[in-house]
Amino acid sequence: MSEEKPLDPEQQLRALGKAEAEMGRALAYGSRLLGWYCIVLGLTIGALAAILQLNRPDKHVFGFWLVITLYVIVIVVQSVVYGKLYRSLPQGYSTRYRRAFVMSIVFYAISIALLGLELSHWALLVLLGLIVAAPLLITGTKMVRS
Amino acid sequence: MNSHARERLNDDFSNPVRLSIMGSLQTADEVDFKTLKLALGVSDSVLSRQLSALEERDYVVIRKGFVGKRPRTWAKLSATGRTAFNEHVQALREITGLS
Numbered sequence: 001m002s003e004e005k006p007l008d009p010e011q012q013l014r015a016l017g018k019a020e021a022e023m024g025r026a027l028a029y030g031s032r033l034l035g036w037y038c039i040v041l042g043l044t045i046g047a048l049a050a051i052l053q054l055n056r057p058d059k060h061v062f063g064f065w066l067v068i069t070l071y072v073i074v075i076v077v078q079s080v081v082y083g084k085l086y087r088s089l090p091q092g093y094s095t096r097y098r099r100a101f102v103m104s105i106v107f108y109a110i111s112i113a114l115l116g117l118e119l120s121h122w123a124l125l126v127l128l129g130l131i132v133a134a135p136l137l138i139t140g141t142k143m144v145r146s
Numbered sequence: 147m148n149s150h151a152r153e154r155l156n157d158d159f160s161n162p163v164r165l166s167i168m169g170s171l172q173t174a175d176e177v178d179f180k181t182l183k184l185a186l187g188v189s190d191s192v193l194s195r196q197l198s199a200l201e202e203r204d205y206v207v208i209r210k211g212f213v214g215k216r217p218r219t220w221a222k223l224s225a226t227g228r229t230a231f232n233e234h235v236q237a238l239r240e241i242t243g244l245s
Contacts, residue, residue, distance in 0.1 A: 006160040009241045016235065019166035022185040023173050030174075084213055088177040 023088075030088040034097060035143030037082045042136025044074050045104050049111040050129035053119045090146075096139055103135035151240035158203055159234050163188055163196045168231045171206065171223045179219040197221055205230060 007015060048071045055063035111128055119125060130137075159165045166186050171177060177185075183193050200206040205227030209220045223231065238244075 005162065007162055007165065009155070009238045012160070012165055013235075013238050013242060013244070015162055015165055016169040016238075019169040019186065020173055022187075023170040023177070026177070026181045026185050027174055086178075086213075087181045089175040091173055091175055094175045 026088055027090040030086070031090050031093065031143050031146055033082070033085055033087075034089060034093055035140045035145075037078065038097060038100060038136045038140025038143060040078055040140075041075075041101075042104055042133035042140060044071065044078070045108055045136070046129035046131075046133030049108050049132040050125040052112070053115065053125055053128065056115050056118075093143065096143070100135040100139035104132055107132040107135070151237040154233060154237040155241075156230055156234040156237075158200075158205070159231065161196065163192060164200060167193070167196055167200060167221075168205065168223070168227065168234075171221060172228065172231060174222065176209070176220045176222040179221065182221060200227065 048067065051067050052064070054060075055067050057064040111132055114128075119128065159168055163186065167182065170182060170185055179190075179193065179197075183190060186193065188196075197206060197208060201208050204224055207222050207224050209222075211218055211220070
C-alpha cells in the first residue's frame with residue numbers, strides 16, 4: 001500500500017471496502033472467541049448457582065468454600081486464557097457482553113436469595129442454572145454463529 | 147448541510163494508510179496492532195507512524211498493555227474520530243453518487 005499518494009474519492013471508497021473486508025476476517029475470530037468465552041462463563045456461573053443450592057454456607061461450610069474456591073480458579077483461568085487470545089472485537093460486542101454479564105449476575109443474585117427455599121430436586125437445579133446462564137449463553141451463541 | 151461535499155472531505159483521511167486504518171477501526175470496538183498490521187498489509191513502522199498521527203489529532207485512542215510479559219497495543223476510534231470519519235465517508239458517497 002502506497003503510504004503517501006493521496007487517493008481520489010472513488011479510490012478511497014474502493015480502499016475502504018477492501019480494508020473493511022480484510023478486517024471482517026480478523027473480527028470473525030474476535031467474535032467467535034468472545035462468544036465461546038460468554039458460553040463457558042455463563043455455564044460456570046450457572047453451575048455455581050445450582051451447586052450452591054446444595055452447599056449452603058450455613059449447612060455445608062466446607063462444601064460451600066470448596067465450590068467458591070473452584071469457581072474463582074475457573075473464572076481466573078478463563079479470564080487469563082481469554083486475555084492471551086484476545087486480539088480484536090467487532091463494534092458493539094463489548095456492550096453486548098457487558099449487558100449479558102450483568103443480567104446473568106442479577107439472575108445469580110436472585111438464585112442466592114432463593115437459598116432459603118432449599119431447592120434440591122435436580123430438575124429445578126438444572127433449570128435454575130440454565131436461567132442464570134441464559135443471558136451469556138444466548139449472547140455467546142449468537143456471537144459464535146455471527 | 148449546505149457546503150459542497152468536496153469541501154467536507156477531511157484531508158486527514160486522504161492518506162491511503164490512514165484511510166484504511168480508520169475504515170478498519172470503524173467496524174471494531176478495538177483492534178490490536180498485529181491484527182491491524184496484517185489486515186492492512188503494512189509494516190510496523192508505517193502503521194505506528196500513521197496511528198500516532200491519528201492519535202495526535204484525537205481520532206484514535208491507543209491503549210498499551212501486557213499479555214504475560216509481552217507488550218501489546220490496541221487501537222480504537224475515539225468519538226471524535228468516528229464522527230469525523232462518518233462525515234468524510236458520507237462526503238465521498240455524495241461525490242461519487244453513491245449516497
